[in-house]
Amino acid sequence: MPINRIERRYVPFAYAFLLPTIAVFLLFYLIPIVTVVLTSFTRWDGFSTPTFNGLTNYLRFFSQSSFLISLRNLLLWSLIAATLHVGFGVLVAFVLFQKPKGWKAVRGVYMIPNIVSSAAMAMIFRFMFNNDFGFLNSLIRLVRPSFQVNWFFESPWAFVAVTLTWLFYGAIITLIVLGDLMNIPSDLHDAARIDGATGFQAILRIQLPLCRYAIGTSIILSITSRIAMYEAIALTTRGGPGDDTMNIPIILVKAITDLNYGLANAAAVFMFLMGMFTLWIINRLFRMNNPIY
């Protein structure tokens, strides 16, 4: 598209068309992010002017016992997300790629739990895991009639219950990986077959490495979802019992309602840095900047 006279005449209009987007970007992204970073170093209740207090918020945030539990939970959940959760999503993608009968229907319904509001999904799980009328315990009682567990409200089951609300729901991973699988040039499959690679070898040596980007992206997405997980906890355990299922967004919201904005924003900066760290490390591990083909 060469820059000709006609086009140059329209450049001011092009800028004008971008103005609303730029306004939203400034108002809802740039200014908030700068505010978060700056005020995380201040004492601020939202009404008075923020006063600089150095690293006090961070030190308070890091020394809270709920933070240490949140960090432990985040590490555990991230590990589970990167291995079992993404692993299951990838497995489903490879299963669907074999195109067994009904694969399109399964691909279609697998997305439903992701389409349902995460608030509603949390409710559904609270009901399913309910001790009195929940489906899970009714099922277990068919075998062991005396079984009684209040999944979301008893240690150590609460952690397991919260994990189960997302563990197998990897439809986004499946769709991304399946997309990459379908984009593998067919001559690569043919070449593998001629070289005598059996089905499993072809998967291990060719298809899996060629889906490297998709798998890396999936791990990033699923770990960042763990960092930001809110509804699945706030509407079930609220971080309890004790602080068993505490996580950083729960601490952040509590700090806002306590009008401790400096602390809330220190927590936000920490979330942001964790996200960046995940992005960086997975990028390195999966060599996502190197071309695949």
Place this chain on the structure above:
Amino acid sequence: MPDTSRTRNRLKFSGTTVFLYLVMLFVFIISVFPVLWVVLSSFKDNSAILSSPFSLPERFDFNPFIQVFTQYNFGLYTINSLVIASVATIISLLIYSMGAYSIAKFRFPGKNLLYLLFTLTLLVPPHTKAQPIFSLITNLGLSDTRFALVFVYISFGMAITMFVMRISFMSIPDSLNEAAFIEGAGFWRVYWSIDLPLARTGLATSGIMMFLGNWNEYFYAMLLTSSPRVRTLPLALAFFTEAFSYDYTQMFAALTIVILPGIIMYIITQEQVQASVASTGVKG
């Protein structure tokens, strides 16, 4: 020769085939069952829910739904959700398609930087901006209004709409624009009457994704609103289950009211939703 190799293949893969179908069955059950259980339970009375969780409802009684709608204001909450989600979606589509149009069709200094910044917003978890947005809305005098949620939801669609619409506009041949400009058509007219209608697939895709995201949003609805007058469905659901935890039938009915519209919308538009998720990795 071909025959023996075929039988061998079939034998070798039969174990694999069983495994494939077991995985598919498992995925099907965990995806459909929770929703189905909720919908079916909303047609059973309290005692049936407690005593026979596996039974099908004996009859389809819509009274719990009517009660939830009329006595507990779910009609109002549905309208709130619908209005807020639609208005935010339509405004975002307009704003971001204009921005994406400029970036896709014209050359000017700073366009790559802007595009990068706009799409990078995807990496900012919405929760991290909770305090500044809470303060912004309060300072604008908009707290506890529908406008507050419309504003915030408009901002959520930025990255995905920019991404989808830029590709849509780029796939339209530039010669169409050039011809129209030479004919003397104005900038707005070329955008509105030529390019936008041709980019309608992109509009549909990003519109559906944004609407679903807005319809489901809970966190900012909880943070920015308090009165029932402006409450949206996900938030109403949370309040309802707190207050009426003894009436299981109505809880399930309320839950059904919240989840079914999104699922129906997804079933109608699943091709677009799946394509969009596969290319962006984002749902709503």
